[in-house]
Amino acid sequence: MDFALTEEQQLLRRSVREFAETEMRPHVMDWDEAQHFPQELLPKLAELGLMGIQFPERYGGAGMSAVDYCICIEELARVDPSVALSVAAHNGLGAAHIAMFANEEQKQKYLVPLAKGEALAAWGLTEPGSGSDAAAMRTVAAKDGGCWVLNGSKMFITHGTSADTLVVMAITDRAKGAKGISAFVLQRGMGGLQAGKKEDKLGMRASETTEVILQNCRVSPAHMLGDEGQGFIQTLQVLDAGRIGIAALSVGLAQGAYEAARNYTAQRTQFGRAIASFPSIQERLSEHASRVEAARLLTYKAAWLKDQGRRMTLDSAMAKLYASEIAVRAAEDCVQMHGGYGFVKDYPAEKYFRDVKLLTIGEGTSEIQRLVIARQLLAA
Numbered sequence: 361m362d363f364a365l366t367e368e369q370q371l372l373r374r375s376v377r378e379f380a381e382t383e384m385r386p387h388v389m390d391w392d393e394a395q396h397f398p399q400e401l402l403p404k405l406a407e408l409g410l411m412g413i414q415f416p417e418r419y420g421g422a423g424m425s426a427v428d429y430c431i432c433i434e435e436l437a438r439v440d441p442s443v444a445l446s447v448a449a450h451n452g453l454g455a456a457h458i459a460m461f462a463n464e465e466q467k468q469k470y471l472v473p474l475a476k477g478e479a480l481a482a483w484g485l486t487e488p489g490s491g492s493d494a495a496a497m498r499t500v501a502a503k504d505g506g507c508w509v510l511n512g513s514k515m516f517i518t519h520g521t522s523a524d525t526l527v528v529m530a531i532t533d534r535a536k537g538a539k540g541i542s543a544f545v546l547q548r549g550m551g552g553l554q555a556g557k558k559e560d561k562l563g564m565r566a567s568e569t570t571e572v573i574l575q576n577c578r579v580s581p582a583h584m585l586g587d588e589g590q591g592f593i594q595t596l597q598v599l600d601a602g603r604i605g606i607a608a609l610s611v612g613l614a615q616g617a618y619e620a621a622r623n624y625t626a627q628r629t630q631f632g633r634a635i636a637s638f639p640s641i642q643e644r645l646s647e648h649a650s651r652v653e654a655a656r657l658l659t660y661k662a663a664w665l666k667d668q669g670r671r672m673t674l675d676s677a678m679a680k681l682y683a684s685e686i687a688v689r690a691a692e693d694c695v696q697m698h699g700g701y702g703f704v705k706d707y708p709a710e711k712y713f714r715d716v717k718l719l720t721i722g723e724g725t726s727e728i729q730r731l732v733i734a735r736q737l738l739a740a
């Protein structure tokens with residue numbers, strides 16, 4: 361067992377950290393305030409390989425491992441969780457679904473520009489009436505002549521407006537339940553595909569979240585990913601891996617919040633001493649640092665299993681559950697340790713506190729992670 365990062369991984373961490381500090385840190389609060397999705401950052405992210413982190417080089421990707429992926433997402437989230445969320449949704453949901461289930465022709469057409477960062481991906485599962493119970497979706501794809509005609513709407517879609525390529529799930533045979541759901545790849549500008557309302561969010565405000573509306577969106581069979589009826593099974597596999605990304609995002613955010621608390625408490629004085637000298641503050645800093653490290657190890661273990669080609673449903677759900685829950689506590693206590701200064705926008709604490717809540721909700725709430733974990737434990 362080797363817990364050390366390789367030299368390449370240490371270098372990767374340093375380069376992504378430097379990128380985040382110089383290209384992102386100065387703009388974080390402006391992007392947040394204006395709910396500006398910084399698309400201007402995408403070519404620079406692509407230069408670092410961050411738009412195609414785990415995809416093979418033959419498809420324009422950076423060919424990195426799942427552990428490398430965690431390092432990248434962690435370092436982006438430490439500075440701006442919104443940017444990390446967008447990078448994770450592009451890599452880990454939309455583009456990943458295509459990389460995992462598309463045929464060669466579809467990969468050349470859709471994955472190559474996504475992996476090179478020349479196009480942006482979105483992934484549409486959630487609907488107004490179906491979130492945790494994703495199989496209860498209502499979007500349908502009906503056969504008409506040789507084509508599929510899609511009708512319905514998708515809710516809370518990351519990059520619902522700006523994505524060039526969208527993967528959406530739709531019912532192709534209602535009688536078959538979850539086995540009657542199929543996946544389709546769509547492109548912006550197609551007739552019948554439209555972005556709806558952009559959400560005004562509590563946090564993660566620099567990551568674009570929109571409704572997607574499908575109204576008689578007619579596509580040829582070449583737009584189906586994998587076989588008819590496989591869409592829901594594909595979805596579960598995409599989410600198994602996607603959750604490692606949200607776990608890494610949680611580790612990065614918790615690390616950022618812990619560092620902000622450590623730095624602030626070291627310089628803030630009350631009662632004639634740095635507040636970091638008080639036992640209660642030291643206990644809490646120690647707790648958060650330990651939890652962040654435990655969450656990192658769980659996350660890297662799930663990523664390592666993925667790199668070994670092994671099943672990681674249980675480990676990715678455990679990592680996502682634990683990392684997101686400890687991140688919420690770290691961000692909350694970061695505000696507390698800042699006192700009144702944690703409540704104002706001059707310090708990063710309040711933004712971590714707003715951003716963090718998404719992590720116990722997106723890609724399966726904590727309650728759903730517990731169901732996934734229990735199902736795995738009881739089936740063992």
Ligand SMILES: Cc1cc2nc3c(=O)[nH]c(=O)nc-3n(C[C@H](O)[C@H](O)[C@H](O)COP(=O)(O)OP(=O)(O)OC[C@H]3O[C@@H](n4cnc5c(N)ncnc54)[C@H](O)[C@@H]3O)c2cc1C
Nearest residue numbers: 483484485486490491492516517518721722723724725727
């Ligand atoms: C910023 C943001 C970005 C997102 N990006 C995407 C995206 O790109 N693509 C996409 O498809 N979706 C996306 N989502 C949707 C996200 O995955 C869902 O919001 C999430 O899965 C929860 O679904 P819901 O909001 O419908 O809540 P619900 O499922 O209605 O849940 C409400 C509450 O009920 C609880 N609950 C539900 N069922 C159970 C149960 N069986 N046992 C116990 N408790 C239960 C939940 O845990 C939760 O606390 C995004 C959401 C947000 C906020």
